[in-house]
Every structure is written in structure tokens, then in C-alpha cells.
Amino acid sequence: xxxxxxxxxxxxxxxxxxxxxxxxxxxxxxxxxxxxxxxxxxxxxxxxxxxxxxxxxxxxxxxxxxxxxxxxxxxxxxxxxxxxxxxxxxxxxxxxxxxxxxxxxxxxxxxxxxxxxxxxxxxxxxxxxxxxxxxxxxxxxxxxxxxxxxxxxxxxxxxxxxxxxxxxxxxxxxxxxxxxxxxxxxxxxxxxxxxxxxxxxxxxxxxxxxxxxxxxxxxxxxxxxxxxxxxxxxxxxxxxxxxxxxx
Numbered sequence: 001x002x003x004x005x006x007x008x009x010x011x012x013x014x015x016x017x018x019x020x021x022x023x024x025x026x027x028x029x030x031x032x033x034x035x036x037x038x039x040x041x042x043x044x045x046x047x048x049x050x051x052x053x054x055x056x057x058x059x060x061x062x063x064x065x066x067x068x069x070x071x072x073x074x075x076x077x078x079x080x081x082x083x084x085x086x087x088x089x090x091x092x093x094x095x096x097x098x099x100x101x102x103x104x105x106x107x108x109x110x111x112x113x114x115x116x117x118x119x120x121x122x123x124x125x126x127x128x129x130x131x132x133x134x135x136x137x138x139x140x141x142x143x144x145x146x147x148x149x150x151x152x153x154x155x156x157x158x159x160x161x162x163x164x165x166x167x168x169x170x171x172x173x174x175x176x177x178x179x180x181x182x183x184x185x186x187x188x189x190x191x192x193x194x195x196x197x198x199x200x201x202x203x204x205x206x207x208x209x210x211x212x213x214x215x216x217x218x219x220x221x222x223x224x225x226x227x228x229x230x231x232x233x234x235x236x237x238x239x240x241x242x243x244x245x246x247x
Contacts, residue, residue, distance in 0.1 A: 092139045210241075
């Protein structure tokens with residue numbers, strides 16, 4: 001190989017290495033940016049319009065709202081903090097898994113800051129059940145660590161069919177524990193004996209449930225906090241905290 005050919009080959013190799021380094025640098029910068037976004041604590045907003053929304057939208061505002069709550073949650077579970085604004089009654093039909101740390105659910109009227117009472121109906125078995133381990137699961141949100149959530153002007157109606165043989169029967173579940181603030185709404189269960197809990201965690205992690213303007217609806221006693229039976233004071237156990245003395 002002549003000197004000129006060797007020189008050309010060397011230049012090509014150096015160019016290839018430079019391009020590879022540039023690509024790697026871009027990937028590192030993207031990864032750092034995504035990590036910082038998750039750690040900033042700034043909530044990412046998603047919008048759900050069950051009348052005029054479309055699940056092919058990105059959910060970033062009312063004009064681009066999702067049609068279903070499940071579409072919004074599918075995007076929300078892997079951000080640090082998410083706020084979902086819901087413009088009407090919706091269903092929760094899937095179980096969503098992710099690293100989400102903070103979740104806020106708000107009943108809102110589209111194109112307005114006015115609050116609106118909305119109802120989330122939770123089906124008996126998630127349509128993506130069984131999970132990867134083969135167990136039956138209820139619809140809901142399951143975070144891989146400590147999970148904080150709140151809702152305002154949102155009520156929940158849980159399915160009445162008995163969840164027999166299920167491995168996960170909780171709607172909001174934090175493997176490292178869960179804190180929930182419930183403002184202006186009701187939790188009810190269609191029929192007694194559903195065997196479902198609104199909040200759950202990986203034992204013995206803590207659970208807290210603080211409320212204002214809250215209604216414990218039909219058949220919901222004993223189904224709010226995992227391991228807290230109907231009529232008992234959750235504060236009697238160090239794992240649980242609530243401003244209610246009977247659930």
C-alpha cells in the first residue's frame with residue numbers, strides 16, 4: 001500500500017472514530033437531560049377529553065387531549081411527576097407499571113380552570129392481565145418505589161365482581177409505600193365482597209391516606225387501605241396514618 005493510500009485509510013479511520021465519539025456524546029447528553037427532567041420535580045401535564053380526545057394525540061393540552069385515562073397513564077408512569085386533567089367520566093381498564101413518583105388527578109372542564117366532579121370507573125380485571133409472572137391483576141397504577149398521589153374532584157367506582165385468584169388487588173400501589181391525599185370525592189364499590197383495596201404496597205412499607213370532603217361510599221369500608229379492616233382505626237398500626245379514625 002502506497003503512502004498516499006495509507007494516509008487516506010488513516011484519515012477515514014480517524015473520521016469514523018470522531019463520528020462515533022460525536023454520536024456517543026449526543027446519547028450521553030440526551031440521557032443526562034432525561035435524568036435531570038425526572039429529578040427536577042416539575043410535573044408533566046397530560047389532558048384527557050373522553051368526548052373529543054384521541055389516543056393518537058400527545059395529550060399535552062386540551063386541543064391535543066387523549067381520549068382515555070389509560071392512554072394518559074401509559075405516558076405518565078415513566079416521568080418523575082405527572083398531573084392528569086380529566087374533562088369527564090372515564091374508565092380505568094389497564095394496570096400501569098413504572099417509575100412514577102408523584103401523580104395528581106384533577107377533574108376539570110376543558111379550556112377552563114373550573115373544577116368539575118368526574119367519576120373513574122375501575123373494571124374488575126385489567127385487560128393486560130395476567131402480568132409477566134402469570135398472575136391476575138386489577139387495573140391501576142403500580143410504582144416501583146415510594147409513591148405519592150392526590151386527587152381533587154375525582155370519585156372512584158370499583159368493580160363489584162369478586163377478585164378471586166388475583167395476585168394484585170390494589171388500585172394504587174407503591175412497592176416502597178404510598179401516600180394519598182384525597183380531596184372532594186367518593187370511593188364506592190359496586191357490590192360487597194370485591195376483595196379489592198384502593199391503596200396498597202409491598203409489606204411492611206407504610207401507607208397514608210389523608211382526606212377532605214371525602215365520602216366513604218357503598219361497600220367501601222375495609223377496602224381503602226390494604227390490611228385495614230372495616231371500621232378499624234388505621235392509626236392503631238404504626239404502618240398506617242390517616243386523619244380518619246375509621247375506614
